Amino acid sequence: MLSVAQARERILEGVFPLPAEVVPLTEACGRVSAAPIMAGLFNPPANVSSMDGYAVRAADLSAGGVTLACIAEAPAGHPFTGTAGPGQCVRIFTGSVMPTGTDAVLIQENAQREGAGVHTTHTLAPGTYVRPKGQDFAAGQMLVPAGQRLSARDVGLAAAANNAWVRVARRPRVAIAATGDELLLPGSPIGAGQIANANTPMLAALLRAAGAEPVMLPVLRDDMADVATLERMVDGVDMLLTAGGASVGSHDLVRRGLEQVGLKTDFWKIAMRPGRPLMSGHLGRLPFIGLPGNPVAAFVCSIVFVLPALRRMAGLAQAIEPPVRAILGCDVPENDRRMDHLRATLAHDAQGRLVATPFPVQDSAMLHVLAQSQALVLRAPHAPAGRAGDKCAVIRIDHVFA
Numbered sequence: 001m002l003s004v005a006q007a008r009e010r011i012l013e014g015v016f017p018l019p020a021e022v023v024p025l026t027e028a029c030g031r032v033s034a035a036p037i038m039a040g041l042f043n044p045p046a047n048v049s050s051m052d053g054y055a056v057r058a059a060d061l062s063a064g065g066v067t068l069a070c071i072a073e074a075p076a077g078h079p080f081t082g083t084a085g086p087g088q089c090v091r092i093f094t095g096s097v098m099p100t101g102t103d104a105v106l107i108q109e110n111a112q113r114e115g116a117g118v119h120t121t122h123t124l125a126p127g128t129y130v131r132p133k134g135q136d137f138a139a140g141q142m143l144v145p146a147g148q149r150l151s152a153r154d155v156g157l158a159a160a161a162n163n164a165w166v167r168v169a170r171r172p173r174v175a176i177a178a179t180g181d182e183l184l185l186p187g188s189p190i191g192a193g194q195i196a197n198a199n200t201p202m203l204a205a206l207l208r209a210a211g212a213e214p215v216m217l218p219v220l221r222d223d224m225a226d227v228a229t230l231e232r233m234v235d236g237v238d239m240l241l242t243a244g245g246a247s248v249g250s251h252d253l254v255r256r257g258l259e260q261v262g263l264k265t266d267f268w269k270i271a272m273r274p275g276r277p278l279m280s281g282h283l284g285r286l287p288f289i290g291l292p293g294n295p296v297a298a299f300v301c302s303i304v305f306v307l308p309a310l311r312r313m314a315g316l317a318q319a320i321e322p323p324v325r326a327i328l329g330c331d332v333p334e335n336d337r338r339m340d341h342l343r344a345t346l347a348h349d350a351q352g353r354l355v356a357t358p359f360p361v362q363d364s365a366m367l368h369v370l371a372q373s374q375a376l377v378l379r380a381p382h383a384p385a386g387r388a389g390d391k392c393a394v395i396r397i398d399h400v401f402a
C-alpha cells in the first residue's frame with residue numbers, strides 16, 4: 001500500500017497551476033498573487049514631517065534660544081511652493097511635505113508662537129522628525145512576489161503603492177458529490193436507516209475557507225449508473241471530489257462507476273488512518289479524489305491531500321504545510337502500519353510548550369470529537385508507544401473556520 005507521503009506526491013504530480021485573473025484590490029485578501037505587486041511610486045512620496053510643528057533649518061537653532069519668522073502654513077496635501085531661508089520656518093503638520101530649505105521639525109510642544117514669530121530654546125539635529133522620501137519603498141520596487149497568499153497587510157501595502165487591481169490565481173472550482181442511499185439533506189425528516197448528509201456541507205465549508213469555490217453536486221445513489229452521471233456534471237470544474245462509496249463493500253461503487261465513463265484510477269487504498277480507502281485518478285484531464293465516506297476520514301483526507309492540491313493549483317510555492325512541533329499530553333499506544341492522524345486538543349503548558357492531547361476514542365465517524373479537536377497528532381507507521389511529554393508532530397486544524 002502507498003504511504004501518505006507517496007500518495008500526496010502522486011496527487012500533486014497530477015494537478016497544475018490555474019490561469020490568473022485580475023481582481024479589485026478590495027477582493028484580493030486571501031487570494032494568491034499571480035504576478036509580483038510593484039510599487040508605482042515612492043512612499044513617502046517626498047521628505048515629510050512625522051510630527052505637527054514647524055519645519056526649520058536645524059542650523060538656525062542655537063543653544064541660547066532663537067525666534068524664527070513663520071512665513072507660511074503647509075498642511076498635509078498642500079505643500080509650500082516657496083523656499084524657507086535662514087531664520088525662517090513654516091508651520092507644518094504630520095504628513096506635510098518638508099518645504100525646500102528646511103531639514104528638521106521643531107515639534108509644537110517645544111515652540112512658543114509669538115505673532116509671526118516662533119521662539120524655541122531647543123536645538124535639533126538635521127533630519128529630526130523627517131521621514132525621508134522612499135523610506136518605506138521606492139517606485140519600481142517589488143513589494144510582494146508572485147505565489148504568495150495575500151494578507152490584509154499586503155492589501156494595505158499594495159494600496160499605498162497605488163495599485164487598484166491585482167493579478168491573482170483563479171479560485172479552483174471543486175465539485176463535491178456525496179454518495180449513499182442513506183443520505184438526506186440536513187433538516188429533512190429522517191426515516192429508518194437514513195442519516196443527514198454531513199460531508200457535502202463540511203467539505204464545501206472547508207474548501208471555501210481554503211480559497212476554493214465549491215460546486216455542490218446532488219447526492220449520488222449507491223448505483224453505478226448514478227455515479228456515472230457525474231461525468232456530465234463536471235463541465236468547467238478544476239477538481240472532482242466524491243465522498244463515500246470508496247471501500248470494498250458491494251455498494252461501494254464510485255470507482256467502478258466512474259471507470260465506466262473513463263476514470264483512470266491512479267491509486268486506491270493507502271496506509272492511512274482514517275482514510276484507508278482513498279482513491280485518486282483523472283477523469284479525462286480532471287483531477288479526481290475519492291474520499292472515504294466516514295466524515296472524519298473525509299475531513300482528514302481533505303486536509304492531508306485536497307488542500308495541498310489546491311495550494312499547487314493556486315501557484316503557492318509550498319504546497320505542503322510543514323507539521324508543527326508539540327508534546328504529547330497523554331500516553332499513546334504503538335502504531336500499526338497505517339500512518340495515524342489522532343484527533344487532539346491543543347493547550348500550552350507552564351513552560352509555554354504546545355501540548356497535544358488525543359481523544360481516547362478515535363472512531364472515524366465521530367464528528368463531535370473532530371469538531372472539538374484543534375490538531376491531528378501524526379503517528380508514523382509502526383511508531384512505538386508514546387508517553388505523555390514525548391515530542392510529536394501535529395497538523396493544526398484550528399485556523400479560522402477550517
Ligand SMILES: Nc1nc2c(c(=O)[nH]1)N[C@H]1C(S)=C(S)[C@@H](COP(=O)(O)OP(=O)(O)OC[C@H]3O[C@@H](n4cnc5c(N)ncnc54)[C@H](O)[C@@H]3O)O[C@H]1N2
Nearest residue numbers: 178180196197198199244245246247252276292293294297
Ligand atoms: N470490509 C471492509 N470494510 C471497510 C473497510 C475495509 O477496508 N474493509 N474500510 C473501512 C474504512 S477505513 C472506511 S473509512 C470506510 C469507508 O467506506 P466508504 O468510503 O465506502 O464509505 P461509505 O460506506 O459510503 O460510508 C461509510 C460511513 O460513513 C457514513 N457516511 C457516508 N457518507 C456520509 C455523509 N455524506 N454524511 C454523513 N455520513 C456519511 C455512512 O453512512 C457510513 O456509516 O469503510 C470501512 N469499511
Ligand code: MOO
Nearest residue numbers: 274275276297364
Ligand atoms: O479510514 Mo477509515 O476512516 O479508518 O474508518
